[in-house]
Amino acid sequence: MILKGNNLKKIQIPYTWLFGFLGIIGLIYFINSRDRDKQHPQESIVCDAENTLDKQFVNSGNKFSNSATQSSEESYSGNYSSKLDSKHQYGMSYVVESPTPGTRYHVKIKRKSKNSVHSALAINLDPISAGYKQSSTPTHIDKNGWETLELEFIIDDLTHVNKVSIFPYLINDKSVAYFDDLTITINPLTPYRDLNHTQLHLYLDHKALNKLNNKRNKALSEGLLVSADDDWVKAKLTEDDNYGVDVKLRLKGDWTDHLRGDYWSYRIKMPSDKTWNRMQTFSLQDPSTRSYLDEWIYHMALDKVDVITPRYGFVRLIQNDKKPVLYAYEEHFEKQIAEYRNRREGVILKLSDEYLWSQRMLNKQEENPDVFETSVTNSDILPFGVKKTLNNPKLKEQFVHAQDLLNAFKERKAKAAEVFDMKLLAKYFAITDIFDGGHAFVWHNMRFYYNAITRKLEPIGFDGFTENGAFKVYNNLFFGEFKSGIANNNWSAFYNYIYKDPEFNKYYVPALNKYSGDLFINELLQEKAEEVTKYEKLISNYTATNYSLDKSKIRKRARLINKNIQPRDEISIKAYRDSKNSATIDVSNYHPIPIEIIGSSNDKEAINSDAIITFVNSNARNQPPQYTTIDVDASHRFIHYRLAGSDDIFYSTIRKWRHPENLISRYEPYQKPVIPFQEKDYSLTDNQLVIKSGKYIIDSPLILPKGYTLILSEGTEIDLRNKSYMLVYGALRSIGHAESTITITSSDQSAQGVTLIQADKKSVLAYTTIENLNTLEENEWQLTGAITFYESDVDMVNVTIRHNHCEDALNIIRSKFNISKLNINHTFADGFDSDFCKGSLTDSYFHHTGNDAVDYSGSVVDISNLRLENIGDKGISAGEQATIKANNVYIDGALIGIASKDLSSVTVTDLDLHNCIQGLAAYRKKPEFGGGIINVNSYTATNVERLTQNDDESRIFLPQKEN
Structure with a gap:
């Protein structure tokens, strides 16, 4: 027996009589509709609080109670409003006696x-069971502080209402509120019976109701509904005027939103020889639990692209003697779900959530900690209809193989393409992305049909929405965005493993591009327009709202996705060539989804058609970029790419340098000291490394991390060989005596210097000789000093x-120093x-x-008693806004005695110049600075070819000669 879609007896009726009969029916309907519209035209009832009569507000013949609240203190329009306070809790009120069915207010x-x-x-509404609504949330706020409150309700054809009372009131009688311009608009509706929609009658006896009620109460107290095999009760189901059928039903749903009020969600099982709407098992639930038409249009989209989805629609339901309500029906996972979608009967799999919900129920108890919940990785794989599957050898064999497939994918032992039908899986993900059905992606909502012909799993799309609408699994615009990266939990790892499969993306990217386009979206909405209109009216009548499917939201989201998945020139792909003539380049995909590299060229528009198409996964969000190496013509300057399946082509310039490498430099601070000395030759206490007095040959680096101090004992001689060096992220204490000095040298002249970086203590050097050293140099890390102090204060004598x-022999940077009796000689440069x-x-x-003797940039230095001889360039050089005060300076043999440049200032007293090409020079060297200044208080000059030279922006001041 099929309750819906029965074959009817063929009755022959003369066509002339048939057409005449239909014409009469149509005429009667037209006249009735016209008369009804005349009886109930749209009208508005307004109370502006301006006029009162016999203790009532009056306006245009309508009367409103509570005129004692009239007040001139505030008004939105006119001079008065209705003031509510502790004396008057209710404001202007209107009563509709015997409201007409089929009207909207x-x-x-x-x-x-x-x-x-x-x-x-x-x-x-009277009786109270007919309904009550209130709102305190404004829909609009004017600049002057007045708010608009709005409500809407419907008197349908099936509910008896004696009267309707409309009024503002105080919730808190200690407050004060003013109300004005009450407006009631009445519109006639299309009669509900004209919607021509199926009505089910469900009959439950007292025993069944008690059992369901007990199960419901338990679920409400525990916060979750956990189903059991003994939950089923007997009931009778009737459609319209057909004979009733004995069915079994139980409560359904995980959360208690399915159990609110008097209308609960049910799973209904028909007898084995009967179906309803060609379904043997189905669910009935409040449409709000799946966000009304949001879920329905999601099912329609899946069906349009041939992805299996349960049949889903809406039906009027009368339970026992209750008033009719609107329910959503949804097909359950029986063999009919595949057959209806033109597949052969096959096993349907799920990842069991039994332990998950059991543990969540325990976790909701106050004394129970929030402990481990099962996940996709360790969930059980089960078939729907276990008993039927096991009793059928063919189905059992299919199940075992399907189970192995899904398990192999869960354990990363099989690729997605080996387990799933890639085309259908890609369509499922794309449609779910576009229609924002993220709740379907929750791992325990996934369902798979095993296709025994292809021996692959096909996704079954359903449960995309919750009562709150779209369910945000991730904060991405679409679920495929950056999914080729690192997952932070087992659930996301499951999906990432799908997205990492190039075979999947070959279908997913074109599907996402196609189905998010206007053509597909508009076509779907046009095809379903009549059903959408019918369901909108149906839902509006039962929810007392002006409900409509938000088609603009669907279009907006689709366009947003389509816009964001389109690549961009020079941005989506970064390409690097390590050397000038290399035929190998490294490419990285910065686009949120995979991209196809289709060729290279010397022209932004022309493409080498002989290139091999390379599929490049996207970089993971917030993770280092990954690179794919491909071969191109060594002379080509551009790389070309596109979305898979798209004709639009984009380009990026091939950069003439290698890509950034995520390398940890060997010179970064170590967690532990690196000490190339034998243990007998040093002591290490309280972060102080003391090198005992002696002669040492060192052929590997000495490295001390931050907070350590290197102490060289008097009389110590260290020979740094084999490019070794001293690198200390702390202070150096090298204090010798006149009779027992300290020496740091390099007999093979390969040593890479002594470097102090960001010391937290002052360094001290005395009676110390540093000779034959080079500087620290490794790839891009190149210093300049044989001994360098960076952000490390130092005293020297x-x-x-x-x-x-x-x-540089000595380089000090961003530090404070006090130096006396410093001897620097025979340097390579400064x-x-x-x-x-x-x-x-x-x-x-x-x-x-070899170059400048003293070169100070951006520094403030006092100099006294300085002797400079045989200098390769400048004796004293001040640059980049340096300030130098010098006293008693002797310079013999230099190209320039003293130079001040780039907003620097040099003041010198008792200057003695000998054998210089130029004595004093002031000028601007860098365009971002100005000229330099030299003030000479006293000087002598012997054998100086030119005493002063300055540009127009600079000044040199000499003392006036006595007459």
Whole structure:
């Protein structure tokens, strides 16, 4: 027996009689509809609180109670409003006696108050069981503080209502609120019976109701509904005027939103020889639990692209003697679901959530901690209809193989393409993305049909929405966005494993592109327009709202996805070529979804059609980029790419350098010291490494992490060989004596210097010689000093630095220093280079420098008693807004004695110049600065070819000669 779609007896009726009969029926319907519209035209009832009569507000012949609330203190229009306070809790009220069935009432009112939640607009139907509504939330707020409250309700054809009361009132009688311009608009509706929609009658006896009620109460107390085999009760189901059928039913749903009020969600099982609407098992539930038509249109979209989805629709339901209500029906996972979608009967799989819900129920108890819940990785794989499957050898065999397939994928032992029908899986993900049905992606909502012909699993799409609408699984625009990256849990890892399969993306990307386009969306909405209109009316009548499917939201989301998946020139793909003539390049996909590399060229528009198409996965969000190596013509400057399946082609310039590498430099601070000395030669206590007095040959680096201090004992001699070096993220104490000095040298002249970085204590060097050293140099890390102090304050006395093989003998950067009796000689280039420092240099002697003797940039330094001889370039060089005060300076043999450039200032007293090409020079060197200044208080000059030279922006001031 089929309750719906029965074959009817063929009765022959003369066509002339048939047409005449239909014409009469149509005429009668037209006249009745016209008369009804005349009886109930749209009308508006307004109370503006301006006029009163016999203790009532009056306006246009309509009367409203509670005129004692009239007040001139505030008004939205006119001079008066209705003031509610502790004396008057109810405002202007209107009563509709014996309201006409088939009418819609839209009510709005203006309100002004300090607290919106303390007052409301209400509608009360008599009897109370017919309904009650109220709202305190404004739909609009004017600049002057007046708010608009709105309510809507429907008197349908099937509900008897004696009267309707409409009124504003105070929720908190200690507050004050003003109401004005109550407006009631009455519209006639299409009669509900004209919707021509199926009506089911469900009859439950007292025993069945008690059992269901007990199960419901338990679920409400525990917060979850956990189904059991003994939950089923007997009932009788009747469609319209057909004979009733004995059925079994139980409560359904996981959360208690399915059990609210008097209308619960059911799973209904028909007898084995009967169906309803060609379904043997189906669910009935409140349409709001799946967000009304949002779920329905999602099913329609899946069906349109041939993805299996349960039949889903809406039906009127009368349970026992209750009033009719609207329910959604949904097909359950029986053999009919495949057959209806033109597949052969096959096993349907699910990932069992039995333990998940059991544990969640325990976790909701206060004394129970929130402990482990099962996940997709360790969930059980079960068939629907276990008993039927096991009793059928063919189905059992299919199940075992299908189980193995799904399990192999869960355990990452099989690729997605080996387990699933890739085309259908891609369509399922694309449609779910576009229609925002993310709740379907929750792992325990997944269902799979095993196709015994292809021996692959097909997805079954359903349960895309909750009562709150779209369910956000992730915060991505669409679920495929950046899914080729690293997963943070087993659930996302399951999906990432799908998205990492290039075979999947070959179908997913074109599907996402196609189905998010206007053509598909508009075609679907046009095809379903008549059903949408019918269901909108149906839902509106039962929810007392002006419900409509938000088609603009669907279009907006589809367009947003379509817009964001389109690649962009020069942005979506980054390409790098390590060397100029290399035929190999590395590409990285910065686009949110995979992209096809289709060729290269020397022209943005022309493409090498002989190139092999390469599929490049997207980079993971918030993860380092990944690179794919491909071969192209070594002379080509552009790479070309597209979305899979798209004709639109994009390009990026091939960069002429290698891609960034995520390398940890060997010079980054170590967690533990690296000590190349034998244990007997040092002590390490309280982060102080003490090198005992002695002679040492070191052929590997000494590295101390932050917070350590290196102490060299007097008389120590260290020979750094084999490019070894000293790198200390702390202070250096090298304090010798005149009779027992300390020496750091490099007999093979390969040592890479001594470097101090960001020391938390001051370094001290005395009676120390540093010679034959180069500087730290490794790939991009290249320093300039044989000994370098960076953000590390230092004091020096009686220190000698000589025969260095790098740019600076001594380089101090962003530090404070106090140096006396410093001897620098026979340098490769500069002697003492100070950048952005503050310090003093006294009683020092520099000679035979390859370039500048003293080069101070951005520093403030006091100099006294400085002797400079045989200098390769400038004796003292001040740059980048340096300030130098010098006293008693002797310079013999330099290209330029003193130079001040780029907003620097040099003030010198007792300057003695000998054998210089140019004595004093001031100028601007860098365009972002200005000129330099030199103030000379006293000087002598012997054998100086040119005493001063300055540009127009610079000044040199000499003392006036006495007459």
